[in-house]
Amino acid sequence: MTKPLITPATLKGFRDYLPAPAMAREAIMEVARRVYRSYGFSPIDTPALEYTEVLLGKGGEESDKQLFRFTDNGGRDVALRFDLTVPFARFAAQHLNEIGVPFKRYHLAPVWRGENTQRGRYREFVQCDFDTIGTDSNAADIETLLVIHDLLSAIGFERFQIRVNNRLVLNGLLEKLGLADRSAGVLRALDKLHKIGRDGVLAELCERVQTTGEQADQVLDFAQLSGSPVEILNRLEEMLTGNATGELGVARLRELFQVATHAGIPPQRVELDVSIARGLDYYTGTIYETFLIDDPKIGSICSGGRYDNLAGLFTSQKLPGVGASLGLDRLLAAMETFGMIAQASTPAPVLVTQFDATRVDEYTRIGRLLRQAGLNTEVFPDARGVGKQLKYADKKGFRLAVIAGSDEFAAGVWQVKDLRAGSQSQVPESQLIDHIRTLLQSSS
Amino acid sequence: MTKPLITPATLKGFRDYLPAPAMAREAIMEVARRVYRSYGFSPIDTPALEYTEVLLGKGGEESDKQLFRFTDNGGRDVALRFDLTVPFARFAAQHLNEIGVPFKRYHLAPVWRGENTQRGRYREFVQCDFDTIGTDSNAADIETLLVIHDLLSAIGFERFQIRVNNRLVLNGLLEKLGLADRSAGVLRALDKLHKIGRDGVLAELCERVQTTGEQADQVLDFAQLSGSPVEILNRLEEMLTGNATGELGVARLRELFQVATHAGIPPQRVELDVSIARGLDYYTGTIYETFLIDDPKIGSICSGGRYDNLAGLFTSQKLPGVGASLGLDRLLAAMETFGMIAQASTPAPVLVTQFDATRVDEYTRIGRLLRQAGLNTEVFPDARGVGKQLKYADKKGFRLAVIAGSDEFAAGVWQVKDLRAGSQSQVPESQLIDHIRTLLQSSS
Numbered sequence: 001m002t003k004p005l006i007t008p009a010t011l012k013g014f015r016d017y018l019p020a021p022a023m024a025r026e027a028i029m030e031v032a033r034r035v036y037r038s039y040g041f042s043p044i045d046t047p048a049l050e051y052t053e054v055l056l057g058k059g060g061e062e063s064d065k066q067l068f069r070f071t072d073n074g075g076r077d078v079a080l081r082f083d084l085t086v087p088f089a090r091f092a093a094q095h096l097n098e099i100g101v102p103f104k105r106y107h108l109a110p111v112w113r114g115e116n117t118q119r120g121r122y123r124e125f126v127q128c129d130f131d132t133i134g135t136d137s138n139a140a141d142i143e144t145l146l147v148i149h150d151l152l153s154a155i156g157f158e159r160f161q162i163r164v165n166n167r168l169v170l171n172g173l174l175e176k177l178g179l180a181d182r183s184a185g186v187l188r189a190l191d192k193l194h195k196i197g198r199d200g201v202l203a204e205l206c207e208r209v210q211t212t213g214e215q216a217d218q219v220l221d222f223a224q225l226s227g228s229p230v231e232i233l234n235r236l237e238e239m240l241t242g243n244a245t246g247e248l249g250v251a252r253l254r255e256l257f258q259v260a261t262h263a264g265i266p267p268q269r270v271e272l273d274v275s276i277a278r279g280l281d282y283y284t285g286t287i288y289e290t291f292l293i294d295d296p297k298i299g300s301i302c303s304g305g306r307y308d309n310l311a312g313l314f315t316s317q318k319l320p321g322v323g324a325s326l327g328l329d330r331l332l333a334a335m336e337t338f339g340m341i342a343q344a345s346t347p348a349p350v351l352v353t354q355f356d357a358t359r360v361d362e363y364t365r366i367g368r369l370l371r372q373a374g375l376n377t378e379v380f381p382d383a384r385g386v387g388k389q390l391k392y393a394d395k396k397g398f399r400l401a402v403i404a405g406s407d408e409f410a411a412g413v414w415q416v417k418d419l420r421a422g423s424q425s426q427v428p429e430s431q432l433i434d435h436i437r438t439l440l441q442s443s444s
Numbered sequence: 445m446t447k448p449l450i451t452p453a454t455l456k457g458f459r460d461y462l463p464a465p466a467m468a469r470e471a472i473m474e475v476a477r478r479v480y481r482s483y484g485f486s487p488i489d490t491p492a493l494e495y496t497e498v499l500l501g502k503g504g505e506e507s508d509k510q511l512f513r514f515t516d517n518g519g520r521d522v523a524l525r526f527d528l529t530v531p532f533a534r535f536a537a538q539h540l541n542e543i544g545v546p547f548k549r550y551h552l553a554p555v556w557r558g559e560n561t562q563r564g565r566y567r568e569f570v571q572c573d574f575d576t577i578g579t580d581s582n583a584a585d586i587e588t589l590l591v592i593h594d595l596l597s598a599i600g601f602e603r604f605q606i607r608v609n610n611r612l613v614l615n616g617l618l619e620k621l622g623l624a625d626r627s628a629g630v631l632r633a634l635d636k637l638h639k640i641g642r643d644g645v646l647a648e649l650c651e652r653v654q655t656t657g658e659q660a661d662q663v664l665d666f667a668q669l670s671g672s673p674v675e676i677l678n679r680l681e682e683m684l685t686g687n688a689t690g691e692l693g694v695a696r697l698r699e700l701f702q703v704a705t706h707a708g709i710p711p712q713r714v715e716l717d718v719s720i721a722r723g724l725d726y727y728t729g730t731i732y733e734t735f736l737i738d739d740p741k742i743g744s745i746c747s748g749g750r751y752d753n754l755a756g757l758f759t760s761q762k763l764p765g766v767g768a769s770l771g772l773d774r775l776l777a778a779m780e781t782f783g784m785i786a787q788a789s790t791p792a793p794v795l796v797t798q799f800d801a802t803r804v805d806e807y808t809r810i811g812r813l814l815r816q817a818g819l820n821t822e823v824f825p826d827a828r829g830v831g832k833q834l835k836y837a838d839k840k841g842f843r844l845a846v847i848a849g850s851d852e853f854a855a856g857v858w859q860v861k862d863l864r865a866g867s868q869s870q871v872p873e874s875q876l877i878d879h880i881r882t883l884l885q886s887s888s
Binding site: 003005006007008009010011012014015016017018019022023025026030033037038039040041042043044045046047048049050051053054065068070071072073074076078080090091093094095098099100102104105110112114124132135137138139140142143146150255258259262263264311313314315316345346347348351354357360361362363364365367368371376377378379380381382392395 | 447449450451452453454455456458459460461462463466467469470474477481482483484485486487488489490491492493494495497498509512514515516517518520522524534535537538539542543544546548549554556558568576579581582583584586587590594699702703706707708755757758759760789790791792795798801804805806807808809811812815820821822823824825826836839
């Protein structure tokens with residue numbers, strides 16, 4: 001009696017990565033690691049599972065409900081991490097003596113959230129975070145901007161815009177207007193500006209946040225400031241004169257724009273947008289959002305900001321910091337739209353076909369020879385018909401097929417078929433590597 | 445009232461990776477990806493969580509007990525994967541039409557097992573698997589050997605040995621001796637050869653497996669064959685003449701050794717060891733184990749073999765295959781012993797120190813300039829005393845410090861301090877990149 005087959009299925013809200021998307025995702029993650037490292041960020045890793053008390057209440061009620069939480073075989077209350085920030089806070093507090101400050105880390109790893117899958121989101125996704133902790137210095141804020149810029153640029157984007165703000169300027173204004181205690185309400189109303197327009201926000205500020213009409217007007221004038229960063233900063237300076245919080249915010253933003261330009265960041269890629277207010281309570285200084293000019297609707301693909309204290313729930317040592325996170329899945333979706341993702345499902349451009357099973361020694365040797373020259377090369381495992389092997393090569397997206405049968409072995413030559421151009425040439429082995437390099441360059 | 449602090453702790457059996465070990469692990473994983481890709485293996489990924497029925501009973505009773513299993517918020521019986529083979533079987537069955545065969549994949553990902561932590565094992569660890577499925581061809585078995593060889597070699601090992609066997613030769617012998625139905629018992633006894641010696645195994649074969657003394661002698665003569673692969677293969681051929689299974693095993697092994705040598709694998713790195721019998725029932729053909737000559741006690745660091753059918757529990761389509769898995773944690777432990785792991789906890793060799801907070805523009809610019817030349821460079825975020833910054837540089841393992849204050853800015857030069865040699869030099873900016881490259885090469 002044979003057992004009935006088990007239906008092969010992934011859990012609701014989870015997905016497999018087949019080779020083409022897996023290669024695209026790996027490529028972006030490699031670029032992220034390379035850029036983060038180039039700035040001196042070190043990798044760290046933390047366990048997927050944490051004590052539930054480490055995670056609970058750190059991301060709000062919604063986040064608590066979405067936890068994959070259970071009791072392990074040892075009776076411990078455990079849960080899968082829902083982000084990389086909370087584990088980093090726990091990590092920083094636990095290892096503070098070893099790591100010291102300032103401490104710069106990156107962390108690329110999956111997180112899990114039992115989200116409503118109808119929104120097209122997955123319950124497992126990879127986050128790519130980087131942070132500098134243990135310093136208040138604006139140099140770290142500026143560097144965060146540079147990292148975001150160089151990251152997007154290294155991934156292959158040219159038309160993107162990083163929108164920057166600093167929570168201190170709004171805080172300064174609210175202090176000046178006597179609304180400092182109502183900042184959460186003001187931010188919530190401002191967040192709807194794009195949706196409900198100026199009049200809608202005005203009404204909400206007066207009715208729900210109980211501001212005067214004049215206060216609401218000033219808040220909205222502020223939020224709707226536009227122009228070049230220098231123009232906006234000059235206006236802000238006038239509006240905030242005499243308020244230390246606001247002036248500090250303006251000074252930090254001014255230095256950020258000046259230094260970024262000095263370091264070679266194209267000015268059109270960085271905008272000052274005083275309306276962005278990411279992370280209502282969490283972020284306390286500079287804020288970053290990044291949009292693709294040709295696909296703004298996909299939302300911010302790299303966001304972050306400065307915070308006052310990373311690990312206050314775990315240690316009494318204050319750890320201010322600044323960082324951001326690359327939205328890998330959004331980015332992949334955008335890259336798919338733009339045709340930036342290769343359709344090939346093989347990381348090798350060259351396929352050595354096999355015609356004569358008794359010459360596996362030669363096919364194997366030539367494959368290794370090409371690899372040693374830096375050319376990724378697959379050797380087809382079975383001696384099948386040429387048509388079948390070339391069909392396989394086409395389907396997988398190989399660029400070249402290297403072919404030899406008894407005639408070629410007798411003559412000491414290899415046939416090279418360019419699978420896109422359809423052309424075929426014959427070269428002696430001594431010229432094979434150069435010939436393949438030339439073909440790959442010309443058809444790329 | 446402030447809340448009491450939460451104790452920052454990892455779960456029992458789990459660990460954080462601090463920068464130095466995290467960098468070492470990333471480096472090995474990058475080499476693994478590079479080598480796997482060079483042979484045309486594509487990455488895939490599968491969810492950490494699977495339906496429990498997918499995982500249950502696939503790794504034996506021990507494995508079932510070690511599952512992190514729970515009921516999710518949707519009432520599903522789910523569990524964290526305990527290896528990458530079972531998810532690959534599910535994946536292959538589910539996506540067979542899309543992926544086609546032959547299919548070559550690699551998968552680098554964490555797995556979870558609630559193991560007894562007293563053995564010094566962790567409950568979360570990364571596996572690095574590669575497999576070729578959908579072919580019986582010996583070319584794939586030979587390639588698996590090449591991949592293992594090139595992987596260890598690319599990681600930086602020179603003194604290692606891959607021990608190869610083929611289950612068919614033992615099966616052939618057992619068929620000839622009329623013991624085919626008792627192979628599990630014979631294997632179990634043979635597995636103890638190193639521990640209890642020839643006499644112990646002889647006794648166990650006669651008493652527990654109920655062989656005759658002559659049968660037991662022949663089995664042991666077989667398992668204790670030694671010499672060069674060709675010598676052993678010639679002896680095996682004599683012993684197995686007339687038995688098709690055994691002859692096929694010998695022929696495949698003969699071709700493997702011949703082709704591997706022809707493809708340039710140093711013969712002393714591959715040994716034929718008929719006593720290894722990894723994966724009692726799972727593996728059905730070629731078997732691989734890899735040992736470090738200078739640390740054999742750490743066990744096999746890369747093991748695998750050929751199997752008849754990957755996904756028989758999920759699909760009626762037969763998927764034979766061959767593959768192996770790199771034991772990342774064992775390898776890291778060995779590399780630590782051999783001093784092969786860098787002590788630096790920064791991926792950047794260069795630290796730009798900061799002395800004058802008003803010149804963040806220049807420090808930031810020079811940092812980006814060096815990065816664009818391919819030199820990983822950290823800019824210290826705060827304008828602190830030189831001693832403090834150099835102490836930071838020492839602790840992290842930076843190689844060079846790039847220093848400038850008002851004098852240097854006025855003269856248009858940079859000071860470069862070699863932190864190992866203790867020497868310091870002054871160069872104009874136009875020579876900075878070349879100077880740094882020279883210093884890094886000379887002290888590496």
